Amino acid sequence: MGLEDCLSPVWNQAHVFLDSSTQGKKVLRRPYGRVDRPRLKKQLLARCIKHGVVFHKGVVKGAEHGEGVSSVQCADGTAVHSSVVLDATGHTRQLIQFAEGKKFDPGYQGAYGITAKVESHPFDVDSMLFMDWRDEHTAADPAMQNSNEKLPTFLYVMPFAKDRLFLEETSLVARPAVDFPELKERLQARMQHYGIKVTEVEDEEYCLIPMGGVLPQVPQRILGNGGSAGMVHPSTGYMVARTLGGAPTLADAIVEQLCAPTDKASSSRSEPGPQNEQEANAMAASIWNEAIWPVERLRQRIFFNFGMEVLLKLNLTDTRQFFAAFFDLSDHHWQGFLSARLTFPQLIGFGLALFVNSSNRARANLLAKGTPGLIGVFFNLAKTVGK
Ligand SMILES: Cc1cc2nc3c(=O)[nH]c(=O)nc-3n(C[C@H](O)[C@H](O)[C@H](O)COP(=O)(O)OP(=O)(O)OC[C@H]3O[C@@H](n4cnc5c(N)ncnc54)[C@H](O)[C@@H]3O)c2cc1C
Secondary structure (H helix, E strand, C coil): HHHHHHHEEEEEEEEECCCCCCCCEEEEECEEEEEEEHHHHHHHHHHHHHCCCCCCCCCEEEEEEECCCCEEECCCCCCEEEEEEEEEEEHHHHCCCCCCCCEEEEEEEEEEEEEEEECCCCCCCCCCEEECCCCCCHHCHHHHHHHHHHHCCCEEEEEEECCEEEEEEEEEEEEEECCCCHHHHHHHHHHHCCCCCCEEEEEEEEEEEECCCCCCCCCCCCCCCCHHCCCCCCCCCHHHHHHHHHHHHHHHHHHHHHHHHCCCCCCCCCCCCCCCCHHHHHHHHHHHHHHHHHHHHHHHHHHHHHHHHHCCCCCCCHHHHHHHHHCCCHHHHHHHHHHHCCHHHHHHHHHHHHHCCCCHHHHHHHHHHHHHHHHHHHHHHHHHHHC
């Protein structure tokens, strides 16, 4: 059983509605799957058990290092000792250090959603609805219409059956976050407009994902992965696929570093792992630079951060124009951008193609809202030269 078996259901295509016009509907010919989290967790745990992973249940409070050994302290007073510690505490970032004086100032993706049984709904069950930017549901409420124009949110729908679906009102990125009561109110207005009558709410989802902002100190003695290492795609909020995809590379880099001293032909050592702090720091630095934040990924993130800063400035009209140009790009460009598979030079090509594809008004907008951020892009890129 592979991790792809943890996707259920899978839709063969997705829809985007920019507005209610015929041209406003886009069909994205790319499969879209929902991660079955209990199944994924079960499968990952089974793999760990099969390979002899030993678990220790506890709340981590801190870590100390000395003589090449790290000691992780738990709230119950126990300690776990090891050569390498990886912080996977997500956005709590319990052990990972950030550069002092640097403010953590991310954008936030906020969303409120429900999984519900309904009498009926108007969505095509063979497609998932990736983004619905239509705003007719706000017509009867000028205050909602106004706030949605300034800070737009979209509807995201996974239709499971004709009478069961997941609906979520999502703010792509905002700083500060759009709050949950507002998201809930907009979702209810939308459901009323679409004539969706809920018969049972099975689950409620409150989502708040920090996006972009400063990275942890690279390198540092403690390793990071996922949320703790700032791996969320700053322009989309996605991270799960990328982190799972990168996990084997990270695991290989750790094994390689731990075994390097014993692998040397001249070595008389029998035990893998560092023997002092200098070695431990050097090993951690190699892993950060090769597998967690290699220079190519750092440059990619600079571009995505720039994208996020532009998105933060777009109102509903601008957002529609942006996505009209975005989804008219080649599959290679829009899919590569969303899945973080484009290299930095390819991202430059993406940016130019987006600019060429945009309407005159959208181009003027991109120039006005993007140009100030370009200085930061060049400054941050300069810091990666020679790494
Ligand atoms: C409602 C919602 C919907 C989302 N949808 C998507 C999506 O569609 N696609 C996508 O890519 N991302 C999505 N995300 C974001 C994604 O879930 C997170 O970015 C991801 O889970 C972060 O993974 P992680 O392993 O780094 O951290 P987490 O999944 O947060 O896991 C961290 C773990 O560490 C534990 N922990 C924390 N502190 C301590 C401590 N001191 N001691 C011991 N354990 C500790 C926590 O209990 C938790 O089990 C969504 C998030 C939410 C909330």
